[in-house]
Structure formats: C-alpha cells, structure tokens
Amino acid sequence: xxxxxxxxxxxxxxxxxxxxxxxxxxxxxxxxxxxxxxxxxxxxxxxxxxxxxxxxxxxxxxxxxxxxxxxxxxxxxxxxxxxxxxxxxxxxxxxxxxxxxxxxxxxxxxxxxxxxxxxxxxxxxxxxxxxxxxxxxxxxxxxxxxxxxxxxxxxxxxxxxxxxxxxxxxxxxxxxxxxxxxxxxxxxxxxxxxxxxxxxxxxxxxxxxxxxxxxxxxxxxxxxxxxxxxxxxxxxxxxxxxxxxxxxxxxxxxxxxxxxxxxxxxxxxxxxxxxxxxxxxxxxxxxxxxxxxxxxxxxxxxxxxxxxxxxxxxxxxxxxxxxxxxxxxxxxxxxxxxxxxxxxxxxxxxxxxxxxxxxxxxxxxxxxxxxxxxxxxxxxxxxxxxxxxxxxxxxxxxxxxxxxxxxxxxxxxxxxxxxxxxxxxxxxxxxxxxxxxxxxxxxxxxxxxxxxxxx
Amino acid sequence: xxxxxxxxxxxxxxxxxxxxxxxxxxxxxxxxxxxxxxxxxxxxxxxxxxxxxxxxxxxxxxxxxxxxxxxxxxxxxxxxxxxxxxxxxxxxxxxxxxxxxxxxxxxxxxxxxxxxxxxxxxxxxxxxxxxxxxxxxxxxxxxxxxxxxxxxxxxxxxxx
Numbered sequence: 001x002x003x004x005x006x007x008x009x010x011x012x013x014x015x016x017x018x019x020x021x022x023x024x025x026x027x028x029x030x031x032x033x034x035x036x037x038x039x040x041x042x043x044x045x046x047x048x049x050x051x052x053x054x055x056x057x058x059x060x061x062x063x064x065x066x067x068x069x070x071x072x073x074x075x076x077x078x079x080x081x082x083x084x085x086x087x088x089x090x091x092x093x094x095x096x097x098x099x100x101x102x103x104x105x106x107x108x109x110x111x112x113x114x115x116x117x118x119x120x121x122x123x124x125x126x127x128x129x130x131x132x133x134x135x136x137x138x139x140x141x142x143x144x145x146x147x148x149x150x151x152x153x154x155x156x157x158x159x160x161x162x163x164x165x166x167x168x169x170x171x172x173x174x175x176x177x178x179x180x181x182x183x184x185x186x187x188x189x190x191x192x193x194x195x196x197x198x199x200x201x202x203x204x205x206x207x208x209x210x211x212x213x214x215x216x217x218x219x220x221x222x223x224x225x226x227x228x229x230x231x232x233x234x235x236x237x238x239x240x241x242x243x244x245x246x247x248x249x250x251x252x253x254x255x256x257x258x259x260x261x262x263x264x265x266x267x268x269x270x271x272x273x274x275x276x277x278x279x280x281x282x283x284x285x286x287x288x289x290x291x292x293x294x295x296x297x298x299x300x301x302x303x304x305x306x307x308x309x310x311x312x313x314x315x316x317x318x319x320x321x322x323x324x325x326x327x328x329x330x331x332x333x334x335x336x337x338x339x340x341x342x343x344x345x346x347x348x349x350x351x352x353x354x355x356x357x358x359x360x361x362x363x364x365x366x367x368x369x370x371x372x373x374x375x376x377x378x379x380x381x382x383x384x385x386x387x388x389x390x391x392x393x394x395x396x397x398x399x400x401x402x403x404x405x406x407x408x409x410x411x412x413x414x415x416x417x418x419x420x421x422x423x424x425x426x427x428x429x430x431x432x433x434x435x436x437x438x439x440x441x442x443x444x445x446x447x448x449x450x451x452x453x454x455x
Numbered sequence: 456x457x458x459x460x461x462x463x464x465x466x467x468x469x470x471x472x473x474x475x476x477x478x479x480x481x482x483x484x485x486x487x488x489x490x491x492x493x494x495x496x497x498x499x500x501x502x503x504x505x506x507x508x509x510x511x512x513x514x515x516x517x518x519x520x521x522x523x524x525x526x527x528x529x530x531x532x533x534x535x536x537x538x539x540x541x542x543x544x545x546x547x548x549x550x551x552x553x554x555x556x557x558x559x560x561x562x563x564x565x566x567x568x569x570x571x572x573x574x575x576x577x578x579x580x581x582x583x584x585x586x587x588x589x590x591x592x593x594x595x596x597x598x599x600x601x602x603x604x605x606x607x608x609x610x611x612x613x614x615x
Binding site: 025035043211 | 485486489490491493495498501502531532533535536545548549552556558559560561564590591593
C-alpha cells in the first residue's frame, strides 16, 4: 500500500507503525478452525425453543386471543401474551430520553405491521413450538393501512401509532428536523439555473449469514445469562431491565461475536422475551430467527424519499439548496427518529453553499419497522446528493469532478448547521481520486488545498 | 419419537448416537456430537454455511438426514488442523484476510477443500464456481478467492 507524502506534509510525522502494515486479526484463528463460539453454539440440557405467533395483517385490532389449543399441544411448556410482560411498551432510545415509548414486546389490542409479534410459544422442541404456534387463534378486525410516507402525512390518513398521535415523529423542533441558513429563496431567484429532482429508495435487508437470536440460561444465583449476537450490548441489557422490571445486576449478557450484523442487530427484539420465558419456566431458552424471519421480520434500512432543489451559477457555484427528506420508520420508532435527524445534519453534503433549507421527517407507516444499517440516515442521502451533483454539472456543461472542486468545503467554511469546517480533506481526496482513477482535472484544481489560505 | 442409531467416522473418530428419526446431520453434529463448526444460516440449503465433506463429496448438512450417513466418513472444518498445525487452506484464509465475521468461513473452507482435492491447480473461474454455493455477506468474496488460489499455489510448491 502506497502512502503518498505530499498531502498535509506540514502536519505529518510519518512515524506510523501500524497504518499500511498487515497485522493478523485476533479473531481469525478461531474462525478458520471452527472454534469461534457464536451464541447458537451454546447448547444446554433441557433447553426450550421459542417461536412467535405473528400478525398476518398490516394493521388490525385484536378482538381476542385463544391460546388453549396451543397450550394442550404435546411438548408445550409455556405460552406468553402481552399480559405476561411486566413493562410491555418500550422504545429503544428511551435510554437517551428519546421517547415516547411506542412499541409493544407482544401486541396488546392492536397490530401495526405484518409480522408483528403477538404470542410467544415455548416448547421442548422447535417443531412442537412451531406446531403449537399454528394452533393459537387470534381474532382480528382488519383496519385500513398506509404504506406510503406522503400518503401517511395527508389529513385523514389511518393513524399508525397512537403513542405518537400523528404519523410523524414530533421533534422539539416540530414536525421535522430543520436547518435554516441564509435566504434560500433569494438564492434561487439569483441562480442561473434551478434544478429540482426527487430520489427514492426501498427498504434494504442486511441478510447476515447468522440470523438474529439468543440463548438464555437461568443461573442458580437468580441471575440470567444471555448469550446473544446483539450489536448493542448495553442498549439491550438496559432495555431488557426496563421491559422485565428487573435490576440490571440480574442480567449477565455474553456477546461480542456476531455472524454479520451491518446494523441489523441493534434492535432489542429477542432477548427480553427469551429471558422472560426462562424466568417463568426456570429452563434455558433459545429464540433464533428463521431465515424467513430474518428477511421479513428483522428491521431493514428505512425506505427514504429525498427531494433536492438546487440553484446553480454558470461558473459552477451552487448558491442555494433546499432538501426535504422523508425516512420511513415503519410502524415504530426504533432508531429512525435518530436516522432522520442525522440526515438533517448531513445535508447539504460536503459542499459549501451560502443558502440552505433542510426539512427531514421521520414518518410512521404500516410497514416493517426500520432501524440501523451502515450509515443509516446519510447513505441514501449521499446517493441522492451525488446523483444530483452529476446532473447539475451536466446542466451547466461542466466536468462533474471539477464541479465538485468548486463547491467542496474547506477549512474555515461555515456549514449550514453553524459548525465551522475543520480538518476537511475533501480537496486532497478528490486530487488523489483524480490521479488514481485517471480522470484528469485542470491544473488549478490540482493546486488547490483544504487550507483556504493555501490556494 | 422413534430413535434410530447412527454411526460414522467424524474427523477420524468413531461416533455413535441415537437420534430422532428425521434429524438433520447439521443438528446431529451440533446438538448431539458437539461439533459446532458447521453453521446453520438458512436451514434450507441456500447459504452453504453448514457444508461438510461426506465420503469425499461436498454436502449441505442441513439437507442431509443423519440416518443416511451410517458408515460414512465425514470431515468438518474443526477436524482439518493436524497436531495443532493449520491446514494450508486455514493458513491461507488467515494470511489473505479472508475472514471477517467468520460465520461462513467453515463452509467456505469445506467447499475449497473439495475443490483442491479434485483440482489441485484450479483457475480463478474454478474457484468462483466451487464457492458459488456459499454466501458471504462481509468480504465481497475477493479475499476468499485469493485465499483458495494462494493455498493451491502453496500446495503445488510443497509438492514440487
């Protein structure tokens, strides 16, 4: 690997001992010998299998639940419904005061997405649990559902989540996160060209090779050991403590080995109910998503819609940018209010624009709840922004890379959300990209620097 | 449920168990015998994480009934290292950073071993074809392909 020395030479010591050097991964010897212990590699005598009865409807009221036939099924040890969960309504980010609690561990009176957990069945074998789950009778009254974010925001749309009271997350800034910088309308009036485009994405499933799950063992000292592949150990421990109304000192979480996560294992979704099952039966419990559940039930990346309106001058300067972003949380918040907020902070991208207006909405629909995935809140936004940049360059007949040099943020530039730019290396990254990709740009751009006094 | 006896050789050791009829080889290996190196990623024969070698052939243990393996010779990734010395494929996976989360790794190594047993000097296309039944979500496959090619080169140098 080549470490070029011409960038930022004044602040570089070049005494790097690790960067640029191959070093063995500490976990690889376990991986190649099959000795790495994933949560499902723990097997305990008398372990019960947990299977979930799930909603077949996108939106429905639950009139009644009859578990009597399931309870009689051979091998069934326990059947759990909402009334068994000590604190059934929760939300993950309550730990950092981002409420309200808006999601049920087991559905209580209503389901808001197709696949929502309604009844948990614990049995001696996976097969018995599956068969018994099929015998649970739930009487539903199907309600109108909404799947499109802009439809959900219209007056008269079905109300997805009563804990919010409207189909968007109410920030302290109001119905959306807002950034206001300069005068965007004056910018559009002054611009040589104005281009408004909209960009949309579908939900994306992480599809880890190891599905979500946990194995719980009740210990002799009244504690519970939970082997889990969560990516969010302490979020999970603390939320489990709240849901089960159990001191955290009773919960011993063992994790750190994850068979692929990509953000898909940050929800608190299998551990609380499996620990409750272990508590109420006194037996070890495993709750492991099937591949179908991993694909259909686990949170995907949110669907997003991004509308970008730009005012650009013939010389290449973007002088106004207005962005409206919609993040589809699905039926529950999970991490999406944070994702939508990140979007607001991330626009208008790594460019210095004097007039900016940003609104980002976190919207509730009757779709599968979305959550974290690799750069959620900004990845789709970056796709939209960079496609928009290419379109703008084409509009004014400019090379797309040179167009980005003109607009790139540099140290000292004020960003739209009032943070001065520091340590920007975008100019240098693009210079190196230009060189490596053999995409030449004019010499004046190769002479630029992120230090504004440099060039 | 009816119990059936099964007996086979696993990584050089004789194993005998009574299992429920219909138990997959994957579950028998993991839950009864305690070899957790084959992984259950899909339990429907599409991800390759459960791959093992039965009588020299690559097999998906999640689609193989344990009771059909009577008298078979079975190899799993946990049995590849001899006397604490890594198999050349294991060494190559380490050296080329072909593991990330590691969940697909035992299955990948099984598929690669069957390839090299039959085709000691594979082309890149041979490697891609041989690994095509194994899903990796972390690496993008390239380091794994390089690991297999590098193990093949190491083998042929040792043979020369």
